[in-house]
Amino acid sequence: MVEPPPLRTLILGGTTEASALARLLAGDARFAPILSFAGRTLAPVPPPIPHRLGGFGGAAGLAAYLRAERLAALVDATHPFAVRISANAEAAAGATGIPRLVLRRPGWTAIPGDDWRRVDTVAEAAETLGADPRRVFLTIGRQDLLPFRAAPQHSYLLRSVDPPDPALVPPRATAIAARGPFSEAAERALMAGHAIELVVTKNSGGDDAKLRAARALGLPVIIVDRPPMPSGETVADAPAALAWLLAHHAAADPRGV
Numbered sequence: 401m402v403e404p405p406p407l408r409t410l411i412l413g414g415t416t417e418a419s420a421l422a423r424l425l426a427g428d429a430r431f432a433p434i435l436s437f438a439g440r441t442l443a444p445v446p447p448p449i450p451h452r453l454g455g456f457g458g459a460a461g462l463a464a465y466l467r468a469e470r471l472a473a474l475v476d477a478t479h480p481f482a483v484r485i486s487a488n489a490e491a492a493a494g495a496t497g498i499p500r501l502v503l504r505r506p507g508w509t510a511i512p513g514d515d516w517r518r519v520d521t522v523a524e525a526a527e528t529l530g531a532d533p534r535r536v537f538l539t540i541g542r543q544d545l546l547p548f549r550a551a552p553q554h555s556y557l558l559r560s561v562d563p564p565d566p567a568l569v570p571p572r573a574t575a576i577a578a579r580g581p582f583s584e585a586a587e588r589a590l591m592a593g594h595a596i597e598l599v600v601t602k603n604s605g606g607d608d609a610k611l612r613a614a615r616a617l618g619l620p621v622i623i624v625d626r627p628p629m630p631s632g633e634t635v636a637d638a639p640a641a642l643a644w645l646l647a648h649h650a651a652a653d654p655r656g657v
């Protein structure tokens with residue numbers, strides 16, 4: 401039996417799941433993958449497969465890239481809050497007819513004893529902090545800090561992979577640059593050490609050490625709900641995405657046409 405040619409696959413990344421899928425595909429002759437990063441992280445961990453950096457120029461640019469690179473499969477493994485690139489992926493896959501899979505980790509859910517205040521936007525999270533000064537642990541990444549400048553009465557502990565742009569940082573803020581995963585014990589020590597009263601996070605899903613630490617310390621959490629999911633076939637982890645890719649590889653024409 402003739403083996404189908406390697407499946408040329410674009411993975412849209414910037415997440416733990418995209419990196420996990422890259423590790424599963426590395427060295428597997430059935431795939432010719434490329435991992436795409438937006439280019440926001442200053443020093444991304446080099447993946448074990450070929451990668452590229454930077455935007456494509458909207459949905460039309462992405463469709464042109466898919467055609468030019470003769471890609472045969474697209475995995476949207478971007479962050480649940482990265483809505484523009486996911487919409488572009490959907491449109492570009494529709495325009496080119498290239499099969500698309502959404503790889504999205506499940507969100508977190510509260511358990512009894514959690515004190516969660518769910519909001520729809522980061523701006524609403526800033527308003528929900530209230531008028532009285534509080535000590536807030538802000539773990540929403542460095543791109544979405546601006547709304548908190550409108551709540552300067554609070555003291556903020558900011559954590560992000562790279563240092564934030566000073567123009568976005570609220571006045572009373574301590575910034576720490578760190579890349580997870582973090583242990584629950586370390587999260588508890590950090591929050592206790594800074595006398596944190598409230599945690600603000602997006603419902604990103606994945607490693608929940610900060611939520612377990614907040615629970616253990618009895619702290620309220622303001623949590624920004626996810627935007628709507630992209631439509632289409634969706635899996636929750638890298639092994640399930642590999643299974644989808646294997647099925648597409650097996651169904652490919654051995655002549656590579």
Ligand SMILES: NC(=O)c1ccc[n+]([C@@H]2O[C@H](COP(=O)([O-])OP(=O)(O)OC[C@H]3O[C@@H](n4cnc5c(N)ncnc54)[C@H](OP(=O)(O)O)[C@@H]3O)[C@@H](O)[C@H]2O)c1
Pocket residue numbers: 412413414415436437438440453454455456457458459461462477478479481482483484485486488540541602
């Ligand atoms: N939003 C978050 O909270 C968050 C958290 C952790 C990681 N991330 C990751 O950081 C990246 C940027 O997030 P965002 O919220 O700024 O996204 P976004 O608003 O959905 O995308 C903005 C633009 O950035 C470019 N882009 C985004 N992801 C890309 C990728 N993987 N490869 C190439 N270009 C990409 C696209 O530019 P063009 O239109 O020019 O193609 C897109 O239109 C994403 O890859 C995401 O997975 C985001």
